[in-house]
Amino acid sequence: MNEYAHIFGADNGWCRAHPLQTKGQAAEALSTLFNRDSVPPALIVDGAKEFVSGDSKKHVQQAGCDFRTTEPYSPWQNTAKGTIRELKKGTARVMLQTGIPKRLWDDCLQHRAYIRSHIALNIYNLDGEVPETVMTGQTANIGPWCDFQWYQWVKYYEETASFPDDKMSLGRYLGPSPGIGSLLTGKILKHNGNYHHTSTFRALTSKEMADYAKKRLCNDFNTNVNDKLGDKAKPEDFSEDDLTPTYDRYEDDSGEGLDLIVGNSRARVRTNEVLLGLTKYLWKIQVYMD
Structure with missing residues (x-):
């Protein structure tokens, strides 16, 4: 189970989130960033011990990246602070809307970081582009991030299933699988709380979603997942700063133009x-x- 996350962010809104089991794995997150997204010209960090000492600083310098630190007690100098704030808000919003178990916070955070990098943001230096395009210099491929919704019901091909069980099993979509297979490879949550990475899956049709027997299977699936991973996220699990505020309508606001x-x-x-x-x-x- 992951308890931490290493977040990399740029001033144009581009970001990546790498879940960690311990803070000592910060160097591994750097290696993943360098391998998947290339080495940035400079890396600016705060005074956290896992960044300024040990393998992390050495790894950055060996990669030819300029290593810099912010002034003490000056969080506004670190671009990642604003990115962390927006990611936490977006993650909390999605977790509450979809009703996922709290234990899946790391998967949701990682997915939201990719989504934020591939959507239009109200940031001046983007010049009308999405952050991913600005960072890579190539048109961003949004296909893997918009074909399916987070935690959407899907059916995936289960290779280990044997007769008379159906090889197309019910699952939940947790986003693409970076570093595994092709861009079409998805991360699927199984009924037992484990993950399955495959490119052979599809969304449930509207007819299947309306079918009573399928609804019972979905309810059983949710029950099994909650038994394995714990209760779903609730508003009280987050601080007020991480929640998206809701506003009451005026009495004369009918919602119509x-x-x-x-x-x-x-x-x-x-x-x-x-x-x-x-x-x-x-x-x-x-x-x-x-």
Whole structure:
């Protein structure tokens, strides 16, 4: 079970998260970063012992990376601080929305770091690009990160299953598997709480999700996972700074726009404009088809 995470972040929003069992594995996280994402020109760290002494500093210097430290008691000089704040908020939000066990926090954090690196952010020096594109100089491939949702129900091919068991087993999607197989390889959570890495899996169809027997299998799956990994995350498990605030609506806020208010003259004008535009569009299609 991982208790820590080594987070690397840049001022353009790019980030990576590497879960660790102990702080002494910081050097291993650096090796993973250098192998998968290349060696950065400089690495700026705070005064944590695992960074400024031991194998980590030596490993950075041997890789030809400029090793720098921030001024004591100056957290604003470390870009990773803001990245950590946003990652913790995003991870907490996803964990509460999907109801995953708390023990899967490290997988969710790692997944959110990749997602943040591949989406548009309101950061000036991105110049309209996503962080991954700016860091690599190549158009980011968002396919592995948008084909499936986090913790989505999937069916994967279980090689060890034997007759009469179905080889397509039920599982939960935990994101791509960096460093294992191809970009299409996914990390699947099994009913016993273990992981399975495979590229042979698919999402459940809407018909399967509506099937009563399949719902029972899903409920049994959740029960087994909670028994193995523990209870699902709750708001009280996070600090207030890590939670995304929710706001109450005003009493006169119906959630609808001005154009949808019944009896409003502007609404009638808007409706006429829509109908007129639709008529023109259909007329053009008719002419083209003839």
